[in-house]
Amino acid sequence: MSENGAVSKKWRLYQWLAVDTLGSIQQGNCIEINKDNIYQQLFAAGLQPVSIRMKQRLRRQFWKNQERVAFVRQLATLLQAGLPLMNSLTLLGNEHTKAAWNCVLLNIAKGVCEGKPLSEMLGQYPDTFPDIYRQIISIGELTGQLDKCCLQLAIQQEQQAELRNKVKKALRYPLIVSAIATIVTLLMLTLVLPEFAKIYASFDAKLPWFTQMLINTSETLITTGPWIAGALLLGCFGYLQKMHPHTRWKLREQKLLLWLPLTSRLVTDSCLGQIFQTLAMTQQAGMTLIAGLAASSASVSNLHFQVALNQIREQIMQGIPLHKAFVQSPLFPTLCHQLIKIGEESGSLDELLQKLAHLHNHKANSLADTLSQTIEPVLMAVMGIIVGGLVIAMYLPIFQLGSVMG
Template sequence: MSKDNLTLYRWQAVDPPGSLQYGESLCSQPQELLTELIQSGLQPVTIKKIHKLRSGQWKNRERIAFIRQLATLLKTGLPLLPSLKLLASDHSLPAWRCVLGDMVKQVNEGQPLSGVMLQYQQVFPAIYPQVIAIGELTGQLENCCLQLAMQQEQVQSLQKRVKKALRYPLIVMTLALLITLLMLTLVLPEFAKIYASFDAELPWFTQLLIAASQWVVSYGIVGMLLTAGGCAAYIHYWHPQEKWRWREQQCQLKLPIINKLIRYGCLCQLFQTLVLTQHAGMTLSAGLQAAEAAMSHLPYKRAVGQLALRLAEGRPLHKALDESPLFSSLCQQLVRIGEESGSLDSLLQKLAQWHSEQAHELAESLAQKIEPLMMLFMGVIVGGLVIAMYLPIFNLGAAMN
């Protein structure tokens, strides 16, 4: 049974000896928590709702930390159940303490760890229970946990670099917009009053900016409210819809430089997942299904799903790759060599490493490439505003001479 739409509650209850007990629990409804406490022999006193949990609140770094710590404890020879108990008792976040506590309870009752993870689809992406299930079947749970942690760390590192590379131009453009608005609303109106006393014709550039300034002062608040409302509506209503995210991500694939970052990142994630699943003992078809479930970029998610379908039809992987424009010729060529030579695992590893290196290099050089353009952009905006404000003064001085 899937445990989605969970809410964190904090409760106090009295046990049979009369002592006051307290704790946290994750439930869909407070009635479920009430029933659970009564069945445990506790008399509820207070149940307080803390906050509703959404999928975005389960951070990847916390998942990686959990799975790596679990791998470390298992490597030392500690059994699974004591390892989970230790991680549950030491975790700093109440929501994670509740999830891990429920894991301890269900594993103690005989449930496999992978089966418990499947119940928490918001917490653990599909690749987690799939790889854990392979570890349980082969008796190599600690190795599978370690490989999963390493693969997820590589994906997270790449995502951080890409976000860092894109953050700089966004900050510069935001600053340029703020400076422009401040000058249009605070500085330029004062200059307009001075120029009105000259009773002289202003340059067309200055007239244009004064008209823009008057429009911003008159309708700027309304425009900002409409823009904010449109952004909020898009984020909360349209963006969660798959068709809108599909269009957005398709447009991203057409942007220069950005499309390379996305392609390298998605292909790196795909091949890293395939390497992980191959090492774990999963079939290539199951590995593609796991990669599809783990992929967040919708065009690539669909493309990987089509690869799995073509593979199920009996086609080799290199021919399936050749039929999609989202996969480069390098992918098709190396996979073909790997399939023909029987060394597919090592060539998938090389493809993952190559795409990772390309994405890292592009992310590191992106800021250096964009910095001159951003400085030019800022210079044109600020310089244009300054020239527009002082141009009438220059013309007036020339006329007086």
């Protein structure tokens, strides 16, 4: 439940067909929880329903971040051009290519036309618009700078999305290469090496220990491999279904990422960049520090940083200065404490928070760009050693046989 009391609902996209008072056929799309609400809306509009068909279940994953950001940026552009808010929302809703987004934006425009604040209408769709959208837009409505707040929000979300994509790409590359190396190794052990073993059996000679060890491994994989693979798949499925959704297991997974040498700096800098960027934006928008910390906690995906920010928020509520609250958490480097202290004493906290965000975003981007270049030679070397070792093991008896015959 969001702060405005909106509950995450199980929306569905429906397509309806109805007859108006003149006997003409009317059709359209609508998002609702069930068909009964659509019947009521059609009757209230003087339409006689003919058919209502569900087209799609709108889960949280349906609402893509790039579409959210595009809407906020376009809204900022239209407002800066002087178009009224209701007209801007109606225009964006009518022009959207996806029926679900079309319905949501037109519903929001209808609510604004009835006198409801835009932030309140966004709060009715918590799966579509995260809470930070409602908070920032609410500040824009109070200060009369809705266009600037929308533009600032769009820029911040774009930067965070770009950084997240870079981090995911940098972490995905080693996993893909490792998976390919594992598949190649298994194929050679289960398909290629057994054919060589049949040839070696005709030599009636003792095989080199390395070759014999790999042949034994190959025989073990062929006989017990399906059972091992089945057990691993069953274990992974059980873990993802039963254990992974629980917070304590997510904490362990994310703690491992913060502990591993190759990922710790990348994950830490990306989280710090998101936190300070959100804090800086909320301070510039005029939000309270407590609300800004809550928004920062919601914007970061790592649970350890969420816990740390919630603890800092509680200390701020008790009257402890921000820089002293940050000192209590080992996740935040000393430079963060020092710059925040300077910002509090000089009255330029938002500027120094922005500098911290820029610093950690730059470090995370640099690490993401160089991580794949750094790991690639190591992974290639490991793959070369594995594949080369298998090839040597397969041909070593032939080499020895040649030397004996010579």
